[in-house]
Amino acid sequence: MSIRKAPLTRKQSRNGTSKYVLERCASINEYYDIAFKVMLLGDSSVGKTCILLRFKDGAFVGGNFIATVGIDFRNKVVDVDNLKVKLQIWDTAGQERFRSVTHAYYRDAQALLLLYDITNKPSFDNIRAWLNEVHDYAQKDVVIMLLGNKSDMAAERVVKTEDGEKLAKEYGVPFMETSAKTGINVELAFLAIAKELKHRTTQQPNEPKFQLLDYIESQKHKTGCCSLV
Numbered sequence: 001m002s003i004r005k006a007p008l009t010r011k012q013s014r015n016g017t018s019k020y021v022l023e024r025c026a027s028i029n030e031y032y033d034i035a036f037k038v039m040l041l042g043d044s045s046v047g048k049t050c051i052l053l054r055f056k057d058g059a060f061v062g063g064n065f066i067a068t069v070g071i072d073f074r075n076k077v078v079d080v081d082n083l084k085v086k087l088q089i090w091d092t093a094g095q096e097r098f099r100s101v102t103h104a105y106y107r108d109a110q111a112l113l114l115l116y117d118i119t120n121k122p123s124f125d126n127i128r129a130w131l132n133e134v135h136d137y138a139q140k141d142v143v144i145m146l147l148g149n150k151s152d153m154a155a156e157r158v159v160k161t162e163d164g165e166k167l168a169k170e171y172g173v174p175f176m177e178t179s180a181k182t183g184i185n186v187e188l189a190f191l192a193i194a195k196e197l198k199h200r201t202t203q204q205p206n207e208p209k210f211q212l213l214d215y216i217e218s219q220k221h222k223t224g225c226c227s228l229v
């Protein structure tokens, strides 16, 4: 399926300032007004592919672990304030040997979801190294969100929620615990990213700034699996 590119174009207005113009783009069966690239990052087996498939298809594709090779992507269109926002979500391989492949994609991403596994301490400890990579390869204004995945595995938990919160606060990024298995907070994470990116792009000078952290705090206790509207 081919999708027309460049849905958002910058046009020069009469007073010399540039403004974004939204153009409705169409493919055979997918309409969107505006598109963004989002990347999933984190150690191998933290659940990046499962989170993406949960968001895209609303199902948990568990069972045998099949590590991602290189990079893959899925598209999903979500509604944000009456606009159709297409998220092109890049699912990267967490294995070290694919690192040079994925570095090439950082520059194009407008948002990064950085995952660790709450049952795997090294995956949490490596978050600082991932943030260093982000610093080296991603755009300076990239939106970052930290996700502690596999929150359904309470009995095997080795990373406390407070530790995730503390790390996120240190880096000034939003944080949530998610589960690809139950779906908790998965839709919220992607929707919050879509809202932030949409507001950044279309915000008028006199419009109040969208508060991503406040939005997440207000929503995360309300929503369960796939219930966000």
Ligand SMILES: Nc1nc2c(ncn2[C@@H]2O[C@H](COP(=O)(O)OP(=O)(O)OP(=O)(O)O)[C@@H](O)[C@H]2O)c(=O)[nH]1
Residues within 6 Å of the ligand: 042, 043, 044, 045, 046, 047, 048, 049, 050, 051, 061, 062, 063, 064, 065, 066, 067, 068, 069, 092, 093, 094, 095, 149, 150, 151, 152, 153, 178, 179, 180, 181, 182
């Ligand atoms: N219980 C539970 N298991 C999960 C969850 N997310 C993923 N898993 C399991 O964890 C394993 C790894 O999941 P993947 O999504 O393939 O991991 P990944 O981060 O994509 O790994 P790479 O592709 O190697 O980077 C699989 O066996 C999944 O079934 C979750 O939220 N809860």
Ligand SMILES: [Mg+2]
Residues within 6 Å of the ligand: 048, 049, 050, 066, 067, 068, 091, 092, 093, 094
């Ligand atoms: Mg994967």
